Amino acid sequence: MVLEPRAYSEKRNFIRMKIDTPVELRHGGETLMAQCRDLSGSGLLLNCTKALPLNVDVEVHIAQEGDNRQPFNATAKVVRVDATDGGFIIGLALTEIRD
Numbered sequence: 001m002v003l004e005p006r007a008y009s010e011k012r013n014f015i016r017m018k019i020d021t022p023v024e025l026r027h028g029g030e031t032l033m034a035q036c037r038d039l040s041g042s043g044l045l046l047n048c049t050k051a052l053p054l055n056v057d058v059e060v061h062i063a064q065e066g067d068n069r070q071p072f073n074a075t076a077k078v079v080r081v082d083a084t085d086g087g088f089i090i091g092l093a094l095t096e097i098r099d
Helices: none
Strands: 017-027 030-039 043-048 057-062 072-084 087-098
Touching: 017 043, 043 072, 057 087
Parallel strands: none
Antiparallel strands: 017 030, 017 057, 030 043, 043 087, 057 072, 072 087
Protein backbone atom coordinates (compact mmCIF):
# COMPACT_ATOMS: atom_id res chain seq x y z
CA MET A 1 0.00 0.00 0.00
CA VAL A 2 1.32 3.44 -0.92
CA LEU A 3 0.32 6.48 1.10
CA GLU A 4 0.15 9.88 -0.54
CA PRO A 5 2.58 12.45 0.84
CA ARG A 6 0.96 14.55 3.56
CA ALA A 7 1.37 18.23 4.28
CA TYR A 8 3.37 19.13 7.36
CA SER A 9 0.15 19.98 9.28
CA GLU A 10 -1.01 16.39 8.79
CA LYS A 11 2.16 14.63 9.94
CA ARG A 12 0.57 13.22 13.05
CA ASN A 13 0.73 9.85 14.76
CA PHE A 14 -2.83 9.13 13.60
CA ILE A 15 -4.59 10.16 10.42
CA ARG A 16 -7.89 11.96 10.95
CA MET A 17 -10.95 10.29 9.44
CA LYS A 18 -13.73 12.63 8.34
CA ILE A 19 -17.02 11.37 9.73
CA ASP A 20 -20.43 12.87 10.31
CA THR A 21 -22.13 11.04 13.16
CA PRO A 22 -23.97 11.96 16.36
CA VAL A 23 -22.02 11.81 19.62
CA GLU A 24 -23.39 11.75 23.14
CA LEU A 25 -21.28 13.57 25.74
CA ARG A 26 -21.72 13.28 29.50
CA HIS A 27 -20.23 15.82 31.89
CA GLY A 28 -21.25 16.93 35.37
CA GLY A 29 -24.52 15.01 35.34
CA GLU A 30 -25.55 16.57 32.02
CA THR A 31 -25.90 14.81 28.66
CA LEU A 32 -25.18 16.80 25.49
CA MET A 33 -25.56 15.81 21.87
CA ALA A 34 -22.87 16.85 19.39
CA GLN A 35 -21.88 16.03 15.83
CA CYS A 36 -18.49 14.42 15.21
CA ARG A 37 -16.52 16.06 12.37
CA ASP A 38 -13.44 13.87 12.51
CA LEU A 39 -11.97 11.05 14.54
CA SER A 40 -8.44 9.75 15.01
CA GLY A 41 -6.68 7.32 17.29
CA SER A 42 -5.96 10.16 19.71
CA GLY A 43 -9.05 12.37 19.62
CA LEU A 44 -12.24 13.78 18.13
CA LEU A 45 -13.38 17.12 16.75
CA LEU A 46 -17.04 17.96 17.40
CA ASN A 47 -19.66 20.58 16.62
CA CYS A 48 -21.79 21.34 19.68
CA THR A 49 -24.39 23.96 20.60
CA LYS A 50 -22.91 24.37 24.10
CA ALA A 51 -19.34 25.09 25.19
CA LEU A 52 -17.53 22.83 27.63
CA PRO A 53 -14.82 24.02 30.02
CA LEU A 54 -11.23 23.34 29.01
CA ASN A 55 -9.34 20.50 30.69
CA VAL A 56 -12.42 18.68 32.01
CA ASP A 57 -13.04 14.98 31.42
CA VAL A 58 -16.14 13.93 29.48
CA GLU A 59 -17.67 10.56 28.72
CA VAL A 60 -18.07 9.94 24.97
CA HIS A 61 -20.55 7.53 23.40
CA ILE A 62 -20.99 6.88 19.68
CA ALA A 63 -23.72 4.39 18.85
CA GLN A 64 -23.09 1.95 16.02
CA GLU A 65 -25.72 0.28 13.88
CA GLY A 66 -25.40 -3.22 12.53
CA ASP A 67 -25.02 -6.73 13.88
CA ASN A 68 -21.21 -6.82 13.96
CA ARG A 69 -20.55 -3.31 15.27
CA GLN A 70 -19.87 -2.32 18.84
CA PRO A 71 -20.60 1.14 20.26
CA PHE A 72 -17.64 3.42 20.91
CA ASN A 73 -17.28 4.39 24.59
CA ALA A 74 -14.41 6.51 25.88
CA THR A 75 -13.24 9.13 28.30
CA ALA A 76 -11.72 12.27 26.81
CA LYS A 77 -10.31 15.61 27.95
CA VAL A 78 -11.54 18.89 26.44
CA VAL A 79 -8.47 20.49 24.84
CA ARG A 80 -10.04 23.04 22.48
CA VAL A 81 -13.20 25.16 22.43
CA ASP A 82 -13.75 27.67 19.61
CA ALA A 83 -16.93 29.70 19.13
CA THR A 84 -18.55 29.61 15.69
CA ASP A 85 -21.74 31.07 14.28
CA GLY A 86 -24.44 29.20 16.17
CA GLY A 87 -22.25 26.85 18.19
CA PHE A 88 -18.82 25.64 19.21
CA ILE A 89 -16.05 23.47 17.82
CA ILE A 90 -14.76 21.21 20.58
CA GLY A 91 -11.54 19.23 20.43
CA LEU A 92 -11.25 16.17 22.66
CA ALA A 93 -8.12 14.15 23.45
CA LEU A 94 -8.90 10.50 24.16
CA THR A 95 -7.65 9.33 27.56
CA GLU A 96 -9.35 5.92 27.77
CA ILE A 97 -11.26 3.71 25.34
CA ARG A 98 -13.62 1.22 27.00
CA ASP A 99 -15.57 -1.83 25.93
